[in-house]
Amino acid sequence: MLRLYVENQRHLLAALAEPEPIVVWVGNNAHDKLMLAMVARVASPATPLSVVDITGQVAFQYMGQFAVGMCPPDALLPLSPAAFSGTGRARLASQWDNWKTHGEGWRETAVDGGVVEYPSDHLDTRLLARLAESGPQPVLRLVGDVMGRYPGMVPDTFLFWRLDTLRSNGQVVFIPGTRDGRKSINVELAG
Structure with missing residues (x-):
């Protein structure tokens, strides 16, 4: 998963280095706003930029x-x-510079449509609470459950990263398992 993310970022940065016109498709969510700000900052000023x-x-x-x-x-x-x-x-380029250097880590859309910031570990308590409530389970189920219950848009990649951080900190344990005859990874609270 991380390898695919890095590969996508490499392709994005390579495309932004070209002076070809760029069209950015966005919605009103924080993730799209951040992407548009990053493109505005990273793309050459000579690159025509359009938005949908x-x-x-x-x-x-x-x-x-x-x-x-x-x-x-x-x-x-x-x-x-x-x-x-x-x-x-x-x-937007100025906003990106600020978010990149002073941002707290997790950003989401505020009620007024702006972007609000929280520390990177903002959703860790939700992951841990859900795991404590439901017990050991496949990582995919836990991530999907937290995504479905959260009142905003949360990328699964962010929650996978936070779970791995919790694992590195000794708060959860990953256990190899099988699901429908295929390998899977289960997660449970440590200790």
């Missing part, structure tokens, strides 16, 4: 938050990009 904001333009949302990944391609076909202004781009 799907917020309110598609029927697919989760608790008022829109994300491109939730949409079937047909829902996106009628949407078209709009050029992104130089002042808006500069503002």
Whole structure:
């Protein structure tokens, strides 16, 4: 999973180094806002930047938050990009610099639509509480359960990373197992 993430980031940075026009598809969630700010900062100022904001333009949302990944391609076909202004781009680039150097780690969409920040371990208590309540279980089930109960959008990769951090800190234990005849990883509270 981590290898795929690193590979995706490498491809993204390589694409941003080219002076070809870039179209960024975003919703109103913190993750998309962060990605747009990163692109505004990392892409060459000579690179034309356009944005397609799907917020309110598609029927697919989760608790008022829109994300491109939730949409079937047909829902996106009628949407078209709009050029992104130089002042808006500069503002986002500055915001990215601030988030990158002073950010606390976990960011999500606030009620007012802004981005709110928490420490990286913000969701650890939810993972541990759910594990204490439900007992040992497959990692996939625990992550899916916390994602489904959280009032915002949480990427599974973030929760997998936090579980691995909890493992490294000795708070949980990973146990090899099988599920439906396939190898799986189960997790339980340590000690």
